[in-house]
Amino acid sequence: MTSTLDPAEVPEFPMPRAQGCPFDPPPALRALQEEPLTRVRLWDGSTPWLVTRYADQRAVLGDRRVSADMTHPTYPRQAPGNATLSFIGMDDPEHSRLRRMIGSAFMVKRVEAMRPAVQQIVDDAVDALLAGPTPVDLVEAFALPVPSLVICDLLDVPYADHDFFQDNSKTMINRNSTPEERAAASGALAEYLGKLVAAKIQAPGDDLLSGLGERVKAGELTHREATEMAVLLLIAGHETTANMIALSTAALLRTPDQLALLRDSENPRVATTAVDEMLRYLNITHGGRRRVALEDIEVAGQVVRAGEGLILPNDIANRDSDVFPDPDRIDVTREARNHLAFGFGVHQCLGQPLARLELEIVYRTLYRRIPGLRLAIDFEDIRFKHDGFVYGVYELPVAW
Ligand code: HEM
Numbered sequence: 001m002t003s004t005l006d007p008a009e010v011p012e013f014p015m016p017r018a019q020g021c022p023f024d025p026p027p028a029l030r031a032l033q034e035e036p037l038t039r040v041r042l043w044d045g046s047t048p049w050l051v052t053r054y055a056d057q058r059a060v061l062g063d064r065r066v067s068a069d070m071t072h073p074t075y076p077r078q079a080p081g082n083a084t085l086s087f088i089g090m091d092d093p094e095h096s097r098l099r100r101m102i103g104s105a106f107m108v109k110r111v112e113a114m115r116p117a118v119q120q121i122v123d124d125a126v127d128a129l130l131a132g133p134t135p136v137d138l139v140e141a142f143a144l145p146v147p148s149l150v151i152c153d154l155l156d157v158p159y160a161d162h163d164f165f166q167d168n169s170k171t172m173i174n175r176n177s178t179p180e181e182r183a184a185a186s187g188a189l190a191e192y193l194g195k196l197v198a199a200k201i202q203a204p205g206d207d208l209l210s211g212l213g214e215r216v217k218a219g220e221l222t223h224r225e226a227t228e229m230a231v232l233l234l235i236a237g238h239e240t241t242a243n244m245i246a247l248s249t250a251a252l253l254r255t256p257d258q259l260a261l262l263r264d265s266e267n268p269r270v271a272t273t274a275v276d277e278m279l280r281y282l283n284i285t286h287g288g289r290r291r292v293a294l295e296d297i298e299v300a301g302q303v304v305r306a307g308e309g310l311i312l313p314n315d316i317a318n319r320d321s322d323v324f325p326d327p328d329r330i331d332v333t334r335e336a337r338n339h340l341a342f343g344f345g346v347h348q349c350l351g352q353p354l355a356r357l358e359l360e361i362v363y364r365t366l367y368r369r370i371p372g373l374r375l376a377i378d379f380e381d382i383r384f385k386h387d388g389f390v391y392g393v394y395e396l397p398v399a400w
Pocket residue numbers: 068087088089099151232233236237238240241244284285289290340341342343344346347348349350351352354355
C-alpha cells in the first residue's frame with residue numbers, strides 16, 4: 001500500500017450487494033469495471049486491488065507468485081476471523097499434496113459413473129415434490145436435499161444428520177455470524193467428521209472418507225488434515241450446488257423463453273450448455289476470489305507490490321463483453337465453458353465435474369417433469385442471500 005493513499009477516498013467493495021437486479025453484479029461494482037485495476041476498501045479499512053477484466057483475472061489466478069493463503073497477514077478477508085478451510089486456503093506444495101489425495105474421486109470418468117445414482121436422487125426428489133402439497137419451498141424440498149444426498153453418498157456421511165451439518169454450514173458461510181459463532185460451527189463439524197474418519201479407519205468401506213482414513217493409517221495424512229478436508233468437501237459439496245439450483249431456477253422462471261428452450265429442446269447438448277451459461281450468468285461466490293501478491297507483479301500494465309491484496313470478482317469477469325458477447329442476456333445455447341465461476345489456476349474447483357453432473361441432471365429432469373413450474377410469490381418478495389459468503393435465495397416458493 002502506498003503511503004499517500006487515503007482509505008477514506010477509496011470506494012467500498014460493494015458488499016452486501018442488495019442493489020440492482022439480483023442476478024447482475026451490483027451497479028457500483030460494474031462502474032469500477034471502467035478501470036482494469038483499481039483500489040477498493042474492505043470492512044477492516046484495507047485497500048486491496050480489484051481486478052475487473054476477464055483476461056487479467058485469469059492471468060492473476062494462473063500466476064504462481066500470488067498466494068491463496070488465508071492466514072497471510074494482508075490476505076483480503078471477507079469478514080473478521082474468517083477461518084481457513086483446508087487446502088482451498090493454502091499454497092503449493094502443501095495445497096497440491098492434499099488436493100492430489102482426493103483428486104481421483106472427482107475425475108470426470110469417476111463422476112460420470114455416479115450418473116445413475118444422481119439421476120435416481122433427482123427422480124425421487126421430483127416424485128416427492130409431485131406427491132406433496134403446493135406451494136412448496138423448492139430450496140427446502142429439492143435444491144438442498146439433492147446435492148446433500150449426493151455428497152453424503154460420496155463421503156458416506158449419514159444423510160439423517162443433514163439438519164446438523166446444514167445448520168452448521170449455514171452459520172459458517174453467513175456474513176453476519178460472529179467469529180465465535182463461525183468457529184463454534186466449524187468446530188462442531190470438525191468433531192463430527194473427525195469421529196466419522198476415525199470410524200472409517202477401523203471399518204473402511206469404498207467411500208471417500210475411508211480413502212482419507214487409509215491415508216491417515218499409512219502416515220501420509222494427519223487425522224486433523226483428513227478431518228479438515230472432509231469439512232471442506234461436505235460444505236463445498238452441498239451449499240454451492242444447492243444455491244446454484246435454486247438461483248438458476250429463479251432466473252430461468254424470470255426468462256421463460258430460455259426455460260422453454262431448455263425444457264423442450266430435442267438437442268441433448270442444450271442442458272450441457274445451459275449449465276455453463278447459468279454458471280456464467282449467475283454468481284454464487286460473490287465475494288470474488290481473494291489473493292495476495294508474494295512478489296511485485298504486473299497486472300493490467302501496473303505494478304502490484306509484494307504483500308498487496310487482490311480481489312477478483314468472477315461475476316464481472318463473466319459479464320466481460322470482450323469474451324461473452326451480449327453478456328447480460330441468458331442464452332442457454334451459448335458455449336460458455338470458459339467462464340470463471342469455478343475459478344481458474346491451481347485452485348480451480350475440484351468438484352466441478354460433480355457440480356456439472358448434478359446441475360445437468362436437474363436441468364434435464366425438473367423442468368420437463370414439472371412443466372407448469374411457477375413462482376408462488378411475487379418476484380420482488382424473493383429473499384436473496386446478500387448477507388452470505390455464498391449467494392442464492394433463502395426460499396423459493398413454487399407451485400405448478
Ligand atoms: C455450482 C457449484 C460450485 C461452484 C460455483 C464452485 C466454485 C468454486 C470456486 C470458485 C472455487 C475456487 C476457489 C478459489 O480459487 O479461491 C472452488 C474450489 C473448490 N471447490 Fe467448488 N464449487 C462448486 C461445487 C463444488 C462441489 C460439488 C465440490 C465437492 C464435492 C467442490 C469442492 C471444491 C474444492 C475442494 C475446492 C478447492 C480447490 C483447491 O483449492 O484446489 N465444489 N469451487
